[in-house]
Amino acid sequence: MADMLAGSVLITGCNRGLGLEMIRQLVTSSTPPRVVIGTCRKPDEALQTTYCKETAPDETSLNLKRLAKVQQIGSQNQIYTEFLALESNVVDYKSLPGLVEEVGAAVGPQGLNLLINNAGIMDKCSSQMFGIPLEHLEPHTFSNVMETNTTAPLMLVKEMLPLLRKAATVGGAIGVRRAAVVNISSIMGSMVVSRIVRKACDVSCTVRKVCDVNCTVSKAALNMLTKILAMNFGDEGLMFVAIHPGWVQTDMGTSSGMITTQESISRIFKTLPTLMEKHNGLLVSYDGTVMPW
Numbered sequence: 226m227a228d229m230l231a232g233s234v235l236i237t238g239c240n241r242g243l244g245l246e247m248i249r250q251l252v253t254s255s256t257p258p259r260v261v262i263g264t265c266r267k268p269d270e271a272l273q274t275t276y277c278k279e280t281a282p283d284e285t286s287l288n289l290k291r292l293a294k295v296q297q298i299g300s301q302n303q304i305y306t307e308f309l310a311l312e313s314n315v316v317d318y319k320s321l322p323g324l325v326e327e328v329g330a331a332v333g334p335q336g337l338n339l340l341i342n343n344a345g346i347m348d349k350c351s352s353q354m355f356g357i358p359l360e361h362l363e364p365h366t367f368s369n370v371m372e373t374n375t376t377a378p379l380m381l382v383k384e385m386l387p388l389l390r391k392a393a394t395v396g397g398a399i400g401v402r403r404a405a406v407v408n409i410s411s412i413m414g415s416m417v418v419s420r421i422v423r424k425a426c427d428v429s430c431t432v433r434k435v436c437d438v439n440c441t442v443s444k445a446a447l448n449m450l451t452k453i454l455a456m457n458f459g460d461e462g463l464m465f466v467a468i469h470p471g472w473v474q475t476d477m478g479t480s481s482g483m484i485t486t487q488e489s490i491s492r493i494f495k496t497l498p499t500l501m502e503k504h505n506g507l508l509v510s511y512d513g514t515v516m517p518w
């Protein structure tokens with residue numbers, strides 16, 4: 226990453242997968258943000274666990290503990306980055322005021338520049354890579370996914386708004402270096418693209434008619450949320466974008482994913498600083514392509 230992404234960054238779901246890779250790339254960057262905050266359900270445990278359960282953790286695998294060490298070495302040499310791992314279950318809304326206090330203390334009077342809503346879930350049944358056949362779908366499965374992938378990001382934005390507004394008042398061009406929310410979404414939430422992807426899948430899938438509510442309905446709602454927030458708060462200097470990370474090799478994306486976490490995140494971090502006012506409320510792919518709704 227050649228240029229600094231933002232002064233302060235808060236990322237949810239950072240103990241594995243894409244979230245952990247974001248932390249790794251930020252903390253080891255030659256121009257790291259002033260403050261990097263990663264949240265996860267069990268930070269103490271995450272400080273010891275490996276980064277992806279499925280893709281063969283070995284001695285080269287990364288964990289938050291090692292990242293914390295890298296960060297310390299970096300800060301002793303020449304760069305000072307504050308790296309905090311904070312506890313947060315994104316659907317535990319009662320804990321949000323406490324989280325806001327901790328984040329506010331870490332970012333200081335400059336406020337929070339960038340919130341990345343990354344934590345997400347996908348329920349699937351054992352016979353399907355993605356989705357659940359309709360006859361096996363339970364109401365709680367649907368609502369759990371909607372809550373984690375859609376309600377929780379909205380509630381976090383609501384609580385973090387004062388800190389984002391603080392950062393926005395500093396001024397400058399609209400973008401991630403000023404005040405922005407990046408919602409990690411999926412092209413499967415795009416009505417246009419999901420139809421094309423589904424058609425391609427139908428050619429190769431033997432079992433069809435799965436109700437893939439996980440990748441589709443919750444992310445479509447997240448995309449609309451991104452749009453609505455951009456429309457409501459864009460005039461205050463805040464940017465909201467939905468990012469499709471690609472089909473990535475993580476526990477969720479499985480080892481069949483097309484790209485690694487390293488590739489996905491390095492391209493996302495190259496794309497984010499290029500986004501400006503005209504991108505507010507859009508769905509953008511990891512490589513910078515604007516995707517249709």
Ligand code: NDP
Nearest residue numbers: 238242243266314315343344345411472473475476477478
């Ligand atoms: P993983 O399953 O590897 O990681 C998901 C992360 O979300 C974990 O850190 C998990 O924490 C966290 N999480 C889930 N529920 C909660 C919760 N209630 N509170 C706090 N943290 C929670 O998935 P990815 O890294 O692949 O996915 C990251 C994002 O990217 C998701 O939003 C996903 O929908 C999106 N995405 C991924 C794609 C892919 O191909 N991988 C494609 C399109 C979108 P814990 O360990 O505690 O469960």
